[in-house]
Amino acid sequence: MNEVLFAEIYYICVAIMLILGFKTYRSMMKNAQKVSFLAVVFLHILYFQTDLVRMTTNSQDLFLNEMCFLFFSLCTLSWFNYIQTMLGIHYVKKSQTFFSMLPLIISVVLLLVNTLNGCLFYIDQSREFQNGLLYVSYVLINDIYYIIGAYQAYIYSHGAKNYQQKKSNRILGIYMISLLLIGTIQDFFRDIPIFCVGTSLSILIVYISLEEQMISIDPLTQLNNRNRMEQYLFECVRSQDLNMYLLVLDVNRFKKINDEHGHAQGDLALKAIANCLKESCIEKSDFIARYGGDEFVIVYKGNDVEDLCQRIHDSIQKLPFPFDLDVSIGCALYHKDIHKWSDWFIEADKRLYNEKRNLKGQ
Structure with a gap:
């Protein structure tokens, strides 16, 4: 040879x-x-x-x-x-x-x-x-x-x-x-x-x-999926970077959209929301994933998280759909008492639930 x-x-x-x-x-x-x-x-x-x-x-x-x-x-x-x-x-x-x-x-x-x-x-x-x-x-x-x-x-x-x-x-x-x-x-x-x-x-x-x-990409929105999200949150918690926000987003009245306008329109709405999230989170350190159904997750490593939330609301509300489209957002800042990524997610999810409950009470 x-x-x-x-x-x-x-x-x-x-x-x-x-x-x-x-x-x-x-x-x-x-x-x-x-x-x-x-x-x-x-x-x-x-x-x-x-x-x-x-x-x-x-x-x-x-x-x-x-x-x-x-x-x-x-x-x-x-x-x-x-x-x-x-x-x-x-x-x-x-x-x-x-x-x-x-x-x-x-x-x-x-x-x-x-x-x-x-x-x-x-x-x-x-x-x-x-x-x-x-x-x-x-x-x-x-x-x-x-x-x-x-x-x-x-x-x-x-x-x-x-x-x-x-x-x-x-x-x-x-x-x-x-x-x-x-x-x-x-x-x-x-x-x-x-x-x-x-x-x-x-x-x-x-x-x-x-x-x-x-297996890490959601086929509908082309965002990271739940599997990739869990891996990323695991790495974030292990890094113990204190300047991190976890945002959990849920589409308001999404079931009603599917029932009244069809699941095809619901899928188009999810794709449009995913594009809005990509445009709003333009930093390389930002992480976006579709958790499942009409829920999304963002890991934001910036300083002005309120401005980010407002940009997300504004861009989604401007989408040209024949129905009102918006999201509720629960936000949790990482701190040293969080030892598992699931604890961090639960904290943000609770705040999302409170916002959804306040929305229903209006």
């Missing part, structure tokens, strides 16, 4: 993983997802690096081979952890944590024992790389992570609450199986270039990144 071509493809794979890793870190994912995803990127780069050195230098050093296999085992664990966070699975019991680490522990023990008796791989008298008696067992032990991850993704796709989440879980499971098959082929037929695994990994990361974007 042309070593120059191999090196070029290798560096392309590394560049893709670094870019997507940084992109994921900058996105509003929960901390556990960031750590798991970046661990996958970092360990695969190390895995490629050790395998690249071994192949391009034609080195038969046992220690270098063992390091490469160790990084492979760590990669499979990292993918497994990423699957857990994507599916919302969190191990609580210590026994469950131990069992999830057991394949990795066995792999490390086999690598240590291999130094003494060559049970996994060894160098024969002609200085060629040969598989040991337990090599197949080692591969299958590491494949347990992929199999369980794919199975969990399949099961959770059936129990998903919406179509987007179901599709996301299925894509995750399909590509876990793809990694399993391509990785197994690479392990048993070592003449196949390792960049096949790198290419598969890069494609998988691209699809997961696109899928995360898709």
Whole structure:
């Protein structure tokens, strides 16, 4: 194989993983997802690096081979952890944590024992790389992570609450199986270039990144949806920035609009309101989402929140609809006593309820 071509493809794979890793870190994912995803990127780069050195230098050093296999085992664990966070699975019991680490522990023990008796791989008298008696067992032990991850993704796709989440879980499971098959082929037929695994990994990361974007966007208004809102509020509370306002908006008499003018007009009204919110909140730090139904959420990091509310009211009331259109707004300033994003949301929602009640009393 042309070593120059191999090196070029290798560096392309590394560049893709670094870019997507940084992109994921900058996105509003929960901390556990960031750590798991970046661990996958970092360990695969190390895995490629050790395998690249071994192949391009034609080195038969046992220690270098063992390091490469160790990084492979760590990669499979990292993918497994990423699957857990994507599916919302969190191990609580210590026994469950131990069992999830057991394949990795066995792999490390086999690598240590291999130094003494060559049970996994060894160098024969002609200085060629040969598989040991337990090599197949080692591969299958590491494949347990992929199999369980794919199975969990399949099961959770059936129990998903919406179509987007179901599709996301299925894509995750399909590509876990793809990694399993391509990785197994690479392990048993070592003449196949390792960049096949790198290419598969890069494609998988691209699809997961696109899928995360898709399940974060509300299809009607093209605003962030509830899932993305929860992730963003989680990050806001963790940052403990005191100059943040949470606004919860609800369209006044929206049920009446749907009943008298039809749901098509109601959908057009929601789209128009979404555009008004985008125009009113023009700062990059502002966050807008559709919470559900006729409710919207804004995270405002400016100083004059009353002026923002007035701009929103004015722009919505000017919309050319054959019915009166306006929103009620509940606003809550973040403070240090708020430790969970749900507490912050409840505080703003209560103020929204009070405004709606005052509106009915008029």
